[in-house]
Amino acid sequence: MSARLSGWIVFFAAAIFLASLGYMAVVARKAVRREAILGANRILDNTVLRVNGILEDVQLVANNLEGRIYQHLDDPDYMFTLSRDVVLTNAFLNGCSISFEPYYFKEKGRYFSAYSNRIGANVYTQQEGKDSYQYFYLDWYLLPKLMGQPCWTEPYTDQEEFDDKTMDSKMMVSYCKPLIGNDGSFVGTLSMDISLEWLSKTISAVKPYPNSYSILVGRGGTFLVHPDPQLLFYQSIFTEGLVSPNPEIMKLGEDMQDWKEGMQEIRFDDVDCFVFYKPMMTTGWSVAIVCPESDVFGGFHRLRNIIIVIVLLGLLIMYLVFSKLIRKQLNPLRTLAVQAESIAYGNFNTVLPENTRNDEIGVLSRSFAEMQTSLVEYIDKLTTTTAKKERIEGELQIARSIQMDMVPGKFPPFPDHKEVDLYAFMSPAKEVGGDLYDYFIRDEQLYFCIGDVSGKGVPASLFMAVACNLFRVLSWQGNSPEEVARQINNEMSRHNEQLMFVTMFIGCLDLKTGCLNYCNCGHNPPVLFTPEPRFMSCLPNTPIGIMPGYEFEGQTMENMRDVRIFLYTDGLNEAEDQNHEEFGNERMMNALASLSPSENAQGVVEKMHAAVASHVGIAEASDDLTMLCLKLA
């Protein structure tokens, strides 16, 4: 639980961190990007300014020289002096040629190009046009001629061979001006050459980031400055596109070629880069700084990574600390859980650790301890009670047996008196009940009774036992039913502090005459089948046990031969179904009326039992039920 809880805490903390860091990263990245663009543009501006400054110096010198050339157009040999002087006096110049159209100076023939060139500390001057060097077919000569205006050539490598001295190849560029004759026609080209080593160095040195590099491309996209020497002059920004076009690089090339300035994000050799570019309007070239994204965002990424590590470590520490803390906090609970489990398995005497904490867990521990104590006490009590109950239940079973033995249960009851058809049934609602019935024959007199003690269970059963015994003893003495009732009443009401009572119907049937003497002591009036069932007429005597000395009145019915008498306790007519609806007198009478006239006593009792059982259904028996049916043939 501690791990899960800690996990959730860390999860939510991580989510909050992530959202905050994400927002910070986006904002910071934008700021870094903005700063990088500004920085790169500043550097590019400075670079272009520096380069242009030197190129403009060349243009200025050329403009000055042009005027002097025009002053001496009639003196071709002076061109040597002019070209030599200009190279000597301008240290940044590598060479200068003043070249003319074929046969412009007729005396000089097809070729006339006054050329001075600096080699080391010396300046060499010569006429360089010849059959093997027809200068007027070359770019530097043709460009100003065709364009009709001054222009810069594309840079080129120059491998000089001068007076048998061989020089290393150099990157050169020439500023060329067309020379116009007096008649307005093109007469030749003034060309000034400068080495671009300084340019290459200047541009290569532009390195705003550790792994960034600068490139310079010519008008045709040719790499004039590039960190990879294999590409210099040999390859252009479009070369790769000839076989595998890359729209990003093509777009960059086109922008640079169109003298646009800007920034593009391009993937070079599997590295995401920012390319900042700016044109050099003087020459038509374009300079660019390629900065790997990892460099531009290097600081940002380092900071981000550090923060991520710190956050991760923090979250880990948070997880561990919270785990430990929660585990410690929950430890008593865990112990409690183990002990509760132990207690659940019946080890009620498990010793709980003492908890002195005042928080909820302390309260819970103490409550649990108290609960355990209560539980132990309760279990003890329960055990004792259960034992007692079991004993009582055992005793009750015995009592039930005794009680059932107290009422006659042998049927037919009088094998010697075939004329007597009698059947009785008793079912206590609990182990023992308060209903009773009895019968016996003495001197051809059939004494019988049915009764119902107030209340149920053991007290009622004891009361019933007394009533039962008194009935038998007093009846056996030949007393009339009302006398039996009177004496039982007097006897039972004497020490009746519980104020219990019993309703009884006591009858005495003369087997010879068929005359019935009876006394109904507050009991349900029996039903007579004549042959239709009807309630027997009964005087309103009080139940037995209530009023000592009460004078019970008896009644007599003559000629009861062939008349079925059905006696019952209120367990029959007051039996309730699930909805607490009583069986009732009406249902009882209907059930009795439906019986066949030839039904014997046992049949009557059993069918009535079945009828009431059908009414009660699955509801619990609410009262003791006793029925007795009698007929004298």
Place this chain on the structure above:
Amino acid sequence: MKRFVLILLALFPALLLPARPREVSDTLVFTPQWTAQAQFAGYYVAKDMGFYEEEGVNVQIIHPNVTQSAESRLRSHLSHATTLQLAQAVEIAANGVPLVNLLQTSMNSGMVVISRRGKNPMEQRGAKVGIWAGGFTQLLESVVKEANLRFEWIQAATMVNLYIAGALDAIVAMTYNEYYQVKQAGFNLPENCIYRLADHGYNIQEDGLYVTREYYEKHKELADKFARASRRGWDYAEAHPDQALDIVMRYVDRNHIATNRILQSLMLKEILNLQYDPDSGEKEYRIRPDMLQLTNDIMLKAGLIPRPVTLEELCR
């Protein structure tokens, strides 16, 4: 001011140097008509793969330089074999230097005119059109003359920079060389800006391998072996273009040529395409009589040759 482009210029002036007969006994010196590039891949392959050696020919490949063009080396016997366009060979033979065609590699014309102004160059009447200062354009000049286009031909050592700068309205180019150089400079070159001679009834073969008749008569066996091994070299180059390209790049590097592998690979592909006969679709390695006839007709009409050159004159 001897710039790197200078070497190209020196290739063109034909027959400028006086003939200086000089025999080179057992070695065959071969000079292609241009600096080292994939246009001559078959010969480089034959040399480096030992095909010449297997034939028993000791071939030396010497490229033209500042002072010695291929033609001048041939005429001065410094070189025994060279490559020439068919029109060039016809011009030389008709003007008195009998030549023998050992191997006709090209079966098509790769010559085109590319407009700088975004339209059909043949509709640019009076346009300034760049051509190579040294030649190769006899046929084109004749075609233009016939169409009365009045082009102002601007001879230049190289034309690509002039084209890029917009100094010219159009340039003459080879589909395997300048065409790709211009594309490499960022020009898209839509088809309507390109006039292909081959598509307009002037599909005339170009590169072939030549020796002088004089040399051939004396070293017939050697020349035949050289031709056989060269053809094998071309076939091998076609079958193994990557290997051939590796070999070409070795020659390129050795001669400090300002090019790159991609351009050379495109050149090799195009050169090999041009070697297939337009009718049969096969590599035939022969001069087609109809193309020779057309060359003679055009050049006679333009007054470039005094007489037609027959196939028999050029054949071994």
